Amino acid sequence: MSISFGQTELPEEQEVHLRRAVRLAWLTIAFLVTAVTAVYLAMGSSQAMKAAWAEDLLSFIPPIAFLLAVHRTRKRPTPEHPYGYHRAVGIGHLVAATALLAMGAFLVFDSASGLVKAEHPPVGLIEIGGQVVWSGWLMIAVLVYTGIPPVLLGRAKMPLAQSLHDRVLYADADMNKADWMTAAGAIIGIIGIGLGLWWADAVAALFISGSILHDGVSNMRVAISALMDARAETYDGHDPHPLVGRIDERLQEVPWVATARSRVRDQGHVFHVESFVVPVEGHTPTLEELTDARRAVVELDWKIDDLVLVPVPELPEQLLPSVAAERGESEHHDR
Incomplete structure (x- = not known):
């Protein structure tokens, strides 16, 4: 049975790519459930960990938006929607961009406030299997776990986004590829706390928040441009198609x-x-x-x-x- 977007039947190559993209979206959601849970249980009072947790929560939006958009665009045109339902992709992209922009702006303000107030987040000791260890090591282990799989998922999604000309999938892949920076920034902040550098945690949180805000601004620009009937551009919005x-x-x-x-x-x-x-x-x-x-x-x-x-x-x-x-x-x- 052939797969179509509305009345447009996909070539065999794009059919294969769409099926793979859907599987990767579900795999991403399953991974994020474990990642969000692990970071929440380990974050303590660290601002960097809280920012990383917020980004993991936001990471649910693009794959869910992609799955909903693909489902919607399969509907054939109707008298009420003679052009079909292809704009669902643009709406999903705009929703994801808005969430990134709003949360990024909030986290930048929150992180900067913590830095100005000179807040000293405590990272104490915990007991694991009868052994007392610094809780910072647990945070670092969780961040390593949450930082590596998204990079692999992002690299797998990027060529599919190009093949399907899907900007929601591209935004998802782009966020996944950059997740290692979030994990690395949070790890540096936690190590800084361990070394007595109280400000390292807030600076790391500010770095992560700035990355989220940047993603929101860039995706918002492309999403709004497409919905305003700008000339057709490549899937990443950088060049004329x-x-x-x-x-x-x-x-x-x-x-x-x-x-x-x-x-x-x-x-x-x-x-x-x-x-x-x-x-x-x-x-x-x-x-x-x-x-x-x-x-x-x-x-x-x-x-x-x-x-x-x-x-x-x-x-x-x-x-x-x-x-x-x-x-x-x-x-x-x-x-």
Whole structure:
């Protein structure tokens, strides 16, 4: 049975990747249950441990958002939702970014307050199996446990996020890959307390909080941009998606097309495309020619979920600001 996003059936490679991504999301949730429990039981009064615990709690949001978004985007379009449910990916991304931003800002304030107040967190002794040990060693052991698996999970998810063009999965993978910094920062803070450096714990907590806040800000920027119908970009939101240029190139290869430009919206996993084509002088394209040209573009990539092809006498610059922008830039260089 084939897997689809709405009305878009996935190629075999993406089907395999989606199944693996779902398994990794569930594995992440199962691991986080153990990690959050272990950190809570070991954290004591350490601010760094509390910040690490908060980040582990926040780490539940991206995999849950990914699973919910995948479930939702499988629904086919309806009269009420003629474009399908692909925006569920953008909503999930925005929810995750908002949670990161809010918690990061709170933890930065809390950690900075502890540093200003010169709070001295106690890290005492505990008895384990009849042996009295410094509780800091237990904290460090827990942090090592919580720091290594997320890095491996993140590295496994990253290529899947690229293949599926899934920004929620990318945000999850990016957070997982950076978790080692959280664990390392908290370990340094605990060792600092053991060496009598009371401020090391607060500084480590501030470092972890700043990392959470940075993730929130960067993900919020990409999520809002996508929901505001910005041009389609790569899964990490860093560059224009190469498929945009390929669409125009493919249209300009059609014999009866003189020039063509497209607007491409990222709906989540898939793109919706509006292409404006100027026929060669004296030629009026037939319905069959328009259908063939549309099919040629749709077959470029599975992510092209829908395409509207509009023959026009000239490119509508007011609808394609990039045309005017590029022309203006060219004129600037000519001067």
